[in-house]
Amino acid sequence: MEAPTTIPPRKASHPADGLLAALLVAGxxxxxxxxxxxxxxxxxxxxxxxxxxxxxxxxxxxxGTVAFPxxxxxxxxxxxxxxxxxxxxxxALLLVATPVFRVAASVVLFFLEKDxxxxxxxxxxxxxxxxxxxxxx
Amino acid sequence: xxxxxxxxxxxxYAWRKAKTVLEFFLVIFVGxxxxxxxxxxAGLGGGILIVPLLTVGFGVDIRYAIGASIVSVIATSSGAAxxxxxxxxxxxxxxxxxxxxTTSGAIVGAxxxxxxxxxxxxxxxxxxxxxxxxxxxxKIGQELPEGVVADSWSRRxxxxxxxxxxxxxxxxxxxxxxxxxxxxxxxxxGVLSGLLGIGSGAFKVLAMDMGMRLPMKVSTTTSNFMxxxxxxxxxxxxxxxxDIHPLIVAPIALGVLLGAALGTRLLVRLRNTTLRKVFVxxxxxxxxxxxxxxxxxxx
Numbered sequence: 001m002e003a004p005t006t007i008p009p010r011k012a013s014h015p016a017d018g019l020l021a022a023l024l025v026a027g028x029x030x031x032x033x034x035x036x037x038x039x040x041x042x043x044x045x046x047x048x049x050x051x052x053x054x055x056x057x058x059x060x061x062x063x064g065t066v067a068f069p070x071x072x073x074x075x076x077x078x079x080x081x082x083x084x085x086x087x088x089x090x091x092a093l094l095l096v097a098t099p100v101f102r103v104a105a106s107v108v109l110f111f112l113e114k115d116x117x118x119x120x121x122x123x124x125x126x127x128x129x130x131x132x133x134x135x136x137x
Numbered sequence: 138x139x140x141x142x143x144x145x146x147x148x149x150y151a152w153r154k155a156k157t158v159l160e161f162f163l164v165i166f167v168g169x170x171x172x173x174x175x176x177x178x179a180g181l182g183g184g185i186l187i188v189p190l191l192t193v194g195f196g197v198d199i200r201y202a203i204g205a206s207i208v209s210v211i212a213t214s215s216g217a218a219x220x221x222x223x224x225x226x227x228x229x230x231x232x233x234x235x236x237x238x239t240t241s242g243a244i245v246g247a248x249x250x251x252x253x254x255x256x257x258x259x260x261x262x263x264x265x266x267x268x269x270x271x272x273x274x275x276k277i278g279q280e281l282p283e284g285v286v287a288d289s290w291s292r293r294x295x296x297x298x299x300x301x302x303x304x305x306x307x308x309x310x311x312x313x314x315x316x317x318x319x320x321x322x323x324x325x326x327g328v329l330s331g332l333l334g335i336g337s338g339a340f341k342v343l344a345m346d347m348g349m350r351l352p353m354k355v356s357t358t359t360s361n362f363m364x365x366x367x368x369x370x371x372x373x374x375x376x377x378x379x380d381i382h383p384l385i386v387a388p389i390a391l392g393v394l395l396g397a398a399l400g401t402r403l404l405v406r407l408r409n410t411t412l413r414k415v416f417v418x419x420x421x422x423x424x425x426x427x428x429x430x431x432x433x434x435x436x
Contacts (some may be wrong), residue, residue, distance in 0.1 A: 021219035043159045070379040088383035096372040099365040128240045133373035
């Protein structure tokens with residue numbers, strides 16, 4: 001037995017842990033920035049990009065048609081023409097994508113560790129996330 | 138928050154007084170900051186407070202409230218998850234494996250939410266809100282469960298691990314057991330998350346702590362690690378359905394992020410667990426309001 005060291009016997013930190021953590025922080029930071037830009041655009045221009053009238057009363061009643069994009073293509077179309085509501089939806093989508101990217105990174109990391117079971121498990125989780133994002137409504 | 142006063146004309150709601158969009162944003166933003174602070178202080182996570190704030194407090198459609206809430210859950214939990222990955226207590230294998238159950242449950246929950254009427258959502262949400270008060274009153278589970286023997290799932294999936302407990306000043310080895318039970322409870326946690334737009338952290342802790350008999354610290358950190366991925370599984374469905382309204386989601390997500398950060402700072406100074414009990418009556422009153430509204434009483 002070796003003499004105990006004064007340092008608490010922590011597990012060796014996995015180098016990839018820092019990468020996953022950084023990915024999450026960056027995702028939240030970028031999303032928050034985009035959301036804020038969208039808010040400023042709405043407040044400054046007084047326009048949503050989709051509706052003439054922008055009284056908050058629009059919100060209470062759910063109307064038959066929604067006055068903002070609800071598809072990835074729609075959001076992208078709106079963002080390149082700087083429509084304020086599209087920018088906000090982009091921010092929300094980036095937030096939703098953040099954990100998805102984290103899971104994708106986990107797939108790669110488990111694969112590199114040659115951990116077959118957990119590579120398959122994370123792949124299945126990733127598949128579920130992508131199916132819900134792209135096909136379900 | 139104007140929570141207790143509800144019913145009557147919709148013109149009572151604060152947002153109606155907002156003449157410009159900027160005013161509207163400020164009202165919602167301040168409410169979200171408050172929900173974030175209270176959520177962090179009570180250990181609830183902002184999600185479960187956002188929906189009552191928006192519906193009972195501001196009179197927003199519950200579907201828009203749930204859409205904004207699920208996005209804000211991702212915002213706060215992803216920031217927190219970054220810390221939990223580094224802390225060396227989170228069991229990444231347990232979290233990763235159980236995500237199979239929470240994500241599939243969340244998809245089912247979000248699909249159910251599209252089928253049921255809003256009255257049912259109010260009632261289920263009220264009940265979930267009331268049960269979220271339970272961990273504030275009684276301490277659930279054991280800090281360090283004794284005599285846990287790994288089941289065959291746990292051995293095959295290599296779920297047992299160890300962590301350094303700063304309070305005990307030693308390394309703690311632990312095992313996981315009853316993995317199928319844990320999976321089942323996690324699936325239910327996922328359904329609740331997807332149905333109601335909440336993180337359902339308390340139920341996740343329950344699944345790991347009472348179900349799989351993991352140490353409390355491992356259960357709570359691993360639960361927090363999983364919340365963002367669970368929420369992402371239903372958020373895409375809410376987006377396609379048009380439930381994530383730009384006018385609401387932006388001030389809510391930013392406000393809850395700021396509020397949660399402030400609340401966590403405050404929590405360090407206010408080391409007092411009895412503080413949490415202060416929130417119990419508030420939670421129960423709001424829960425009752427939501428159930429009553431779902432039943433069509435006083436609306």
